[in-house]
Amino acid sequence: NAGVMQNPRHLVRRRGQEARLRCSPMKGHSHVYWYRQLPEEGLKFMVYLQKENIIDESGMPKERFSAEFPKEGPSILRIQQVVRGDSAAYFCASSNDGQGNRGYTFGSGTRLTVV
Amino acid sequence: DAKTTQPPSMDCAEGRAANLPCNHSTISGNEYVYWYRQIHSQGPQYIIHGLKNNETNEMASLIITEDRKSSTLILPHATLRDTAVYYCIVIGGSNYKLTFGKGTLLTVNP
Numbered sequence: 001n002a003g004v005m006q007n008p009r010h011l012v013r014r015r016g017q018e019a020r021l022r023c024s025p026m027k028g029h030s031h032v033y034w035y036r037q038l039p040e041e042g043l044k045f046m047v048y049l050q051k052e053n054i055i056d057e058s059g060m061p062k063e064r065f066s067a068e069f070p071k072e073g074p075s076i077l078r079i080q081q082v083v084r085g086d087s088a089a090y091f092c093a094s095s096n097d098g099q100g101n102r103g104y105t106f107g108s109g110t111r112l113t114v115v
Numbered sequence: 116d117a118k119t120t121q122p123p124s125m126d127c128a129e130g131r132a133a134n135l136p137c138n139h140s141t142i143s144g145n146e147y148v149y150w151y152r153q154i155h156s157q158g159p160q161y162i163i164h165g166l167k168n169n170e171t172n173e174m175a176s177l178i179i180t181e182d183r184k185s186s187t188l189i190l191p192h193a194t195l196r197d198t199a200v201y202y203c204i205v206i207g208g209s210n211y212k213l214t215f216g217k218g219t220l221l222t223v224n225p
């Protein structure tokens with residue numbers, strides 16, 4: 001009974017490179033949420049997706065960040081032209097409905113380090 | 116969603132009950148109280164939630180005061196593996212965004 005799977009666990013990128021973070025939700029879950037945790041800070045909501053749809057991207061930085069959740073395959077959080085300030089832990093959560101039950105299952109996160 | 120206030124840190128002896136308080140004085144009628152925890156370097160883990168009745172599951176108990184302005188998460192027999200940051204989150208309606216504050220760092224000592 002696999003939980004939410006995120007990969008890679010650790011990712012090192014040089015400034016200006018692209019970072020791709022993957023999230024496979026729990027089996028049967030069609031709702032995915034991405035959160036970011038900057039060093040010494042709490043988690044902040046970034047984006048909420050359902051299959052092939054972005055429902056709410058109000059927490060995404062306006063530039064360089066994008067997310068998708070295709071019909072087949074994992075959800076992808078993409079960061080273009082990374083900068084040092086993007087260094088953080090990125091967590092993905094999934095649920096089987098979009099409201100009502102907020103007992104989300106989180107993955108173990110991807111720790112992005114920009115050098 | 117209502118704002119929550121938690122002590123920044125607490126200590127507990129292994130095997131004893133850990134009682135973690137949370138104030139949410141501006142909570143409204145349709146808002147739930149959720150508890151999550153984050154063990155170092157891991158993703159948040161859902162613990163328990165409630166509306167107005169006390170709740171218990173295999174991990175913890177949640178006691179909500181009658182006026183709903185505060186609650187207490189109880190870990191009945193804390194172990195070293197319960198050392199984590201515990202977050203109290205109030206959320207309601209159709210809102211799906213969890214707002215994580217600074218939480219309470221619970222340290223369970225041997």
